[in-house]
Amino acid sequence: AQKITQTQPGMFVQEKEAVTLDCTYDTSDPSYGLFWYKQPSSGEMIFLIYQGSYDQQNATEGRYSLNFQKARKSANLVISASQLGDSAMYFCAMRELGLQGAQKLVFGQGTRLTINP
């Protein structure tokens, strides 16, 4: 079974600083995908970035980048130049491919990020 681990329950960062949110995963499937989502207090899950297991380059989307280290099975999210609006819960997730192609996203427990002015 696949598993996602986020070891940082909470993080506090000063505005404009860069922040790294940790995510490690465990899978025996050679083909998988890794996702990061942001969940503000409103509850909506906002898709941030995706990394495929065969992608050679680290994924980037604006201020978000994914530090993908396949051998270490880590997929850390890096937010550059943090803003007050970045304060939210952040979830790492992995696409799990089950029997007969059944798919689902498996989520970590999340990291609550607080940006201080």
Next chain:
Amino acid sequence: EAGVTQSPTHLIKTRGQQATLRCSPISGHTSVYWYQQALGLGLQFLLWYDEGEERNRGNFPPRFSGRQFPNYSSELNVNALELEDSALYLCASSFPSGVTEAFFGQGTRLTVV
């Protein structure tokens, strides 16, 4: 382009009643996923529908069920509601194969009293 929409936003039911939650996927997406997020917890996978069929199911009792309509919208039904069913229910949609992105709706907050 409209995103994933869920209705209602909030729902209050009494124990033993039934709740029906609805989800409309992004245009072109045929897969719909349902997740439960209890207060302070992560997301637990409930159901995956694609092309009108249930493709995968999480570790939830049979009183959690749903369906997907020909227009790919979906309903989640929870029968015989229990207090611990109180949670945020999130729906996501994607293309069916090789999921490289899945977009979520704003969720339905179900409160069972």
